[in-house]
Amino acid sequence: EAGVAQSPRYKIIEKRQSVAFWCNPISGHATLYWYQQILGQGPKLLIQFQNNGVVDDSQLPKDRFSAERLKGVDSTLKIQPAKLEDSAVYLCASSLGMGGNTIYFGEGSWLTVV
Amino acid sequence: RKEVEQDPGPFNVPEGATVAFNCTYSNSASQSFFWYRQDCRKEPKLLMSVYSSGNEDGRFTAQLNRASQYISLLIRDSKLSDSATYLCVVNQGGGADGLTFGKGTHLIIQP
Numbered sequence: 269e270a271g272v273a274q275s276p277r278y279k280i281i282e283k284r285q286s287v288a289f290w291c292n293p294i295s296g297h298a299t300l301y302w303y304q305q306i307l308g309q310g311p312k313l314l315i316q317f318q319n320n321g322v323v324d325d326s327q328l329p330k331d332r333f334s335a336e337r338l339k340g341v342d343s344t345l346k347i348q349p350a351k352l353e354d355s356a357v358y359l360c361a362s363s364l365g366m367g368g369n370t371i372y373f374g375e376g377s378w379l380t381v382v
Numbered sequence: 383r384k385e386v387e388q389d390p391g392p393f394n395v396p397e398g399a400t401v402a403f404n405c406t407y408s409n410s411a412s413q414s415f416f417w418y419r420q421d422c423r424k425e426p427k428l429l430m431s432v433y434s435s436g437n438e439d440g441r442f443t444a445q446l447n448r449a450s451q452y453i454s455l456l457i458r459d460s461k462l463s464d465s466a467t468y469l470c471v472v473n474q475g476g477g478a479d480g481l482t483f484g485k486g487t488h489l490i491i492q493p
Binding site for chain 2: 301303308309310311312313316323324359370371372373374375376
């Protein structure tokens with residue numbers, strides 16, 4: 269079974285530039301998550317989708333971050349404009365549904381803002 | 383948002399020893415608990431779920447204490463390959479099930 273796919277794996281941009289990350293969840297998984305993991309910390313939930321609807325985006329910095337899952341499958345996360353503190357790994361994850369289902373992570377997209 | 387606290391370590395443990403670490407959570411409404419393992423520069427992967435009655439998987443034992451709001455992980459007969467960061471994970475409960483991760487405990491098994 270194919271896992272969660274993410275791209276790009278690595279990205280270096282200058283501050284104030286924009287960047288977009290793409291995620292394709294495991295086939296059939298209704299719930300999709302974007303997490304931000306800063307070095308030395310645990311992953312922090314940015315946004316959670318159930319199909320194409322947003323369930324939780326309370327920790328998403330909406331002035332610069334946006335995410336969409338228009339057809340309930342793939343998702344994109346965009347940062348515009350980027351700040352130095354956005355340097356992190358952006359992990360996409362998916363699960364069959366909500367309510368304690370196992371979450372499977374992609375390998376992550378490593379962002380460095382210089 | 384409720385917190386999950388872990389001792390970041392590192393825990394330096396000789397091969398073959400037993401090691402245990404705990405995690406505390408603040409949201410009393412939490413209903414699901416997990417331990418995830420994360421290797422250096424890799425994504426987190428589920429190690430085991432934590433049930434109210436406790437559960438064991440080979441050398442690994444997880445326990446939940448709801449009254450004191452803590453979760454523990456015990457590793458027996460530790461192997462070099464157990465070296466990793468162990469993330470305590472708690473769901474928020476109350477509808478949205480986004481998981482809250484602790485910062486992780488770094489374990490180093492020494493030969």
